Amino acid sequence: MxxxxxxxxxxxxxxxxxxxxxxxxxxxxxxxxxxxxxxxxxxxxxxxxxxxxxxxxxxxxxxxxxxPGFIDIQINGAFGFDFSDSSCISAPKKFQKGLHDLNQRLLETGTTSYLPTMTSQFAKTYHHALPFLGPTGIHRDPSRGAESLGAHCEGPFFAHTQKGCHKPEAILAYSTSEPELLKEVYGEQNLAASQGDGTGNVRMITLAPERAGALDSIKTFSEQGIIMSIGHTAATYAEAVKGVQAGSRTVTHLYNAMNQLHHREPGIFGLIASSKDRVFDERTDLADDGRPYFGIIADGIHLHPSSLRLAYNAHPEGLILITDAVMFMGMEDGTYEWTNGQRTVKKGLTLQLEETNTLAGSAIDLPSCINNLIRWTGCSVPEALQAVTSTPAALLGLDGIKGGTEPxxxxxxxxxxxxxxxxxxxxxxxxxxxxxxxxxxxxxx
Amino acid sequence: MxxxxxxxxxxxxxxxxxxxxxxxxxxxxxxxxxxxxxxxxxxxxxxxxxxxxxxxxxxxxxxxxxxPGFIDIQINGAFGFDFSDSSCISAPKKFQKGLHDLNQRLLETGTTSYLPTMTSQFAKTYHHALPFLGPTGIHRDPSRGAESLGAHCEGPFFAHTQKGCHKPEAILAYSTSEPELLKEVYGEQNLAASQGDGTGNVRMITLAPERAGALDSIKTFSEQGIIMSIGHTAATYAEAVKGVQAGSRTVTHLYNAMNQLHHREPGIFGLIASSKDRVFDERTDLADDGRPYFGIIADGIHLHPSSLRLAYNAHPEGLILITDAVMFMGMEDGTYEWTNGQRTVKKGLTLQLEETNTLAGSAIDLPSCINNLIRWTGCSVPEALQAVTSTPAALLGLDGIKGGTEPxxxxxxxxxxxxxxxxxxxxxxxxxxxxxxxxxxxxxx
Structure with a gap:
């Protein structure tokens, strides 16, 4: 000053x-x-x-x-703080302080706005945490650090076979996905519009579209402005197409926590390789619903670089780089307690549940993801930057507000x-x- | 006249x-x-x-x-004739007549040259059949119909887990793939140059690069001008890269008879998505060896259209449309004896080994493959035609001779x-x- x-x-x-x-x-x-x-x-x-x-x-x-400042639509925590930390219940001041500190540190990575992402939890945690994680942009206050654009609830409405590193009890507690159940679990007030621009505390939900009631939830909440993402799913191509037709506009960490591509049953990959102006099969095609966006963890651990390259070439304007970082991002190597109730081993950028080879989120930051995208695909610098700026902004309906340099x-x-x-x-x-x-x-x- | x-x-x-x-x-x-x-x-x-x-x-x-006239680098037979028919031993005149008739009929499909492709056989069949299947262009005689550019030996040096519909006994008879063994099985005279342009009866060999001796064979025969194709393989990405580095320049029917893409172990798909100007991992990269070409069966049965689209977008200039047709192409629906010793059921374009769901080659012709490629990828007409003309000609070293319209x-x-x-x-x-x-x-x- x-x-x-x-x-x-x-x-x-x-x-x-x-x-x-x-x-x-x-x-x-x-x-x-x-x-x-x-x-x-x-x-x-x-x-x-x-x-x-x-x-x-x-x-x-x-x-x-x-x-433009970077936008991370999937980040579970960083620098020692976890958005799903149970201190939101027991010690809300501590939670708030942790969140504040993270928002300052996140700026170092060029991330100026993001969706704080909660892993699968029970209702009580959502009810306490989500009010802290809602959008903060209304204040237009630079001293708050990185801005929340609203929370991303990743789970617990997943295929029981695609739990990833999430807390199994929370996922197994529910086997259907009706709108009423989602309201109960996340808290109806967190799903309702609470900001002037019509957004509420929850900006995005990742769920498996093939579960009973899921299509109904996708339709209900997407009409309300919440981004409904397909993920942690065992959906076939036909089931995934139904998810898009019901209103899903993106896919959570493509490749991870979903069926492998099979050349005759492409599953989620069929969505990415589809095209609204091509017809593969009139019974199951996306037709005018278009291809979804998709998140990608470009750490070279969750995916082989050539898998990234396949997806990018199939649909470059759909690719959104996400960190999927957890609280250990920015911390020393070691073995840590994590909010999924299990212990996590951090070694460089690799995080695994102890004594397993289950990946437990990532420890990468967005600039490293951008550099990997350039290195592995050969795209230009501005093309790579689109994957963390204009592309996530477009998904979030924030063109002209975030992710661009236009007046x-x-x-x-x-x-x-x-x-x-x-x-x-x-x-x-x-x-x-x-x-x-x-x-x-x-x-x- | x-x-x-x-x-x-x-x-x-x-x-x-x-x-x-x-x-x-x-x-x-x-x-x-x-x-x-x-x-x-x-x-x-x-x-x-x-x-x-x-x-x-x-x-x-x-x-x-x-x-330019179409080139099919993988066709096992058509219109009731099979290039692996045992009549080559017992009734060579009948074999020759069947071959002559096929060459006339094949013209209807726009196919003016091709590699008659033998499925996995024992040595005796190769020794008798291959002399009939060698290159015929030296005569420059239009009355002979479609021209052989030399035989394609698909097998028997396959991964034992990736036999496809081939005769299992012939594959299981060998577990190594040294040059001496290949010479013995195919007949050394069939591998040696016998034409003015240095080609012999065998123009292409499909084998699994991960078997003992395979890299040695790839090196030996590719230096001799034979196209060594990677196929019917359980190779990892690293093993497949070694195959390319040893001299393999193409992949046989990508997706079929190989491991599925896994996002952390991309296998053969890593080759297609690689790039000589990108570096994924210095230990296993293609570096300057470049990406191989790859055959694709675009019948909508062997692959879902979106799988084709993924591969095309990854490496459009590498895609070669092949029919992989067997003798039942152009025949009525029904159940037939086939040279693999099993019975095959034909229903439309679908061919399966009786009482199984193992695909037994295809019944599609090249014009239908071209139309599917246009429909599924949105490529232009000349781009689609490259996949049956200039691209296979380039693989075969025939630029300026086949596959183009230049003087x-x-x-x-x-x-x-x-x-x-x-x-x-x-x-x-x-x-x-x-x-x-x-x-x-x-x-x-």
């Missing part, structure tokens, strides 16, 4: 102008100034008039890349340095992060 | 000029005349001088498409009509076929 010589606070300059950078705009990097209106916290058109010369803070980007969008921005490794592969590194028009993280500041 | 008024034979015009058509050239359809030199049987530059006006037969293509190439040509179905999908139909510069099949001629 600038001070006058007499120590009296003066307001910050009205505008910030970023010059000498490469701005991400869709699939392009453009050499153009980017202006922020610091009062609204939004990107703006270059101002006209005298003020625009005097009341401006100019930031020299020194050739760096300026991208009018929130000034959530990441400044990236670009380096080449010995083999010539591009590597991006987060240098500075801005939230609602203010610099909230800067290396060396 | 034109006759003079007195009944004395006159030579045919020196040139044929096709006008008013759309010529396939790479990924384009071009409006340009195509000239054939009827003496050489090759496509030629437009001739100059007086002769070129007088000594020309002009064919009006009436807006139809003119494509100098053999005048093996297919004239296609293009129709749109009720949904607007393109459907191609073979209207006329030319071989070595002569019309050998014409609807209504």
């Amino acid at each position: 600038p001070h006058s010589e007499a120590g009296v606070k003066t307001p910050p300059p009205r505008w910030t102008r970023f010059s000498n950078g490469r701005i991400v705009r869709g699939k392009e990097l453009i050499a153009q100034d980017l202006w922020i209106d610091t009062q609204s916290g939004r990107i703006c058109e270059p101002p006209t008039g005298q003020d625009s010369h005097d009341d401006v803070d100019v930031v020299d980007l020194e050739g760096k890349i300026m991208a 009018g969008a929130d000034a959530d921005l990441v400044i990236l340095t670009e380096e080449k490794d010995a083999r010539g592969f591009t590597s991006l590194d987060v240098s500075e992060v801005w939230k609602f028009g203010k610099c909230v993280y800067g290396r060396g500041r | 034109p006759h003079s008024e007195a009944g004395v034979k006159t030579p045919p015009p020196r040139w044929t000029r096709f006008s008013n058509g759309r010529i396939v050239r790479g990924k384009e359809l071009i409006a340009q005349d195509l000239w054939i030199d009827t003496q050489s049987g090759r496509i030629c530059e437009p001739p100059t001088g007086q002769d070129s006006h007088d000594d020309v037969d002009v064919v009006d293509l009436e807006g139809k498409i003119m494509a 100098g190439a053999d005048a093996d040509l297919v004239i296609l009509t293009e129709e749109k179905d009720a949904r607007g999908f393109t459907s191609l139909d073979v209207s006329e076929v030319w071989k070595f510069g002569k019309c050998v099949y014409g609807r209504g001629r």
Whole structure:
């Protein structure tokens, strides 16, 4: 905060102008100034008039890349905090403090907004945790750190054969998925619209579309604006198509916690490889319902790089990079207690339930996922960045607000340095992060 | 053959000029005349001088498409004849007659050259059959019908878990795959170069790269000019990469008779999704060896359409449409004896071993495969035609000779009509076929 010589606070300059950078705009990097209106916290058109010369803070980007802030639609925790931690019941202040600290730390990774993601829990935990995890953007307050866009409830309405590392008791407690049951488990008040823009505490739900009542829930809640994602599922292709037709618009961590691709029964992969302008089989086709988006964990552990490449080539504009990080992301290697009731071993980026080879979420951050996507697919830098900016924003219905650099969008921005490794592969590194028009993280500041 | 008024034979015009058509050239359809030199049987530059006006037969293509003749690198038989029929031992004249008749009938499907493909047999059958199945192009004789480019030996050096519908005894008879053993089984004279262009009776061998001695065989025979294809295999990704590094340049019917894609162990699919300019893992990468070509059975029975679309999007320039047809292609529905010693039930395009659900080859023809590729992927007509012309020609080292319409190439040509179905999908139909510069099949001629 600038001070006058007499120590009296003066307001910050009205505008910030970023010059000498490469701005991400869709699939392009453009050499153009980017202006922020610091009062609204939004990107703006270059101002006209005298003020625009005097009341401006100019930031020299020194050739760096300026991208929209990253959006992570699936993150279970990080830096020692877990969104499903039972302290939400027993010690809500501790929970709130943990959440606050995480929101500060998350900025380091370029993540300016995200869906705090809860693993499968019993009703009581949802009822206590979800009110903390709802959207925070209404405050437009950079000091809060990374912004919640609403919670992602991953489970417990899963195929019993596709539990992954989630708490088995919570999943096995329910075998149907009717809307009434979901309201009971998550809390009806958490599903209802509570914000001015019609969103509530819950922004996304991952469930298996083949369970009794699931299609009804997909229809009910998607009409209400909640993103219904297909995941932890044993659905056949035909069952998955029904999920999309009922309103599901995305798939949770493609490849993980679902049936393998079989060449005659493609399952979920049939959705990704489908096309609304192609007809495979009139009984089971997506037709005009279109292909869903899909999350991908690009850590090289959950998937072989060639699996990522297959999916990206099939539907590049659908791919959303997610960390699926758990609380151990950013922590030292070791063996830890986790909220699923089991012990988890962290070794580098690999997390496994102790004495098993079940993967227990990931420990990767979004910049590393972006670098892997570039390295493994050969896509361009702005194409890779779309998978953490404009693509998740489009899924969430936030085009023009998040995930872009057009005037009018929130000034959530990441400044990236670009380096080449010995083999010539591009590597991006987060240098500075801005939230609602203010610099909230800067290396060396 | 034109006759003079007195009944004395006159030579045919020196040139044929096709006008008013759309010529396939790479990924384009071009409006340009195509000239054939009827003496050489090759496509030629437009001739100059007086002769070129007088000594020309002009064919009006009436807006139809003119494509290179189709190449099928995997076809086990058709129209009641099987390339592995034991009559090659007991009744060679009958075998030869059956082969001759098939070569005439195959023209109806636009197939002007192919690799007659033998299923897994014992040595005696190879020794007797292969001399009949070697290359026939040296004669440049259109009256012989479809041209063999040399035999494809599919088996018996397979993973014992990936026998498909092949004769189990022949596969189980061998558990290693050294060069000496291959020479013994196929007959050394069939593997040796016997033609002016260095090819011998055997042009391609499908084997599993993970068996003992297989890499040695891949290296030995690929250096000799034989195409070594990976197939009927249980290879991991790392084993498959070794196969490519040893010299394998293609994959036999991708998806069928191999492990399913697993997202952490992609197996053969890792080859297709790899890229020589990407690095997944330095221990197991293809690096500069490049991605192999791959055959695909586009009948909608061996694969779900979305599986085809996944593979095509991953590596479009690698996809080769194959029929994998067996002798029942073009025959009535019913239950038949087959050369694998078992009975086969044909119902429409589906062929299964009796009382099992094991697929027993296909009954589809190449034009139907092309139409399915267009319908399922949305590729253009010339892109689809590449999968049966320039792509297999490139694999076989026949660029400029087969699979193209450039001057100098053999005048093996297919004239296609293009129709749109009720949904607007393109459907191609073979209207006329030319071989070595002569019309050998014409609807209504």
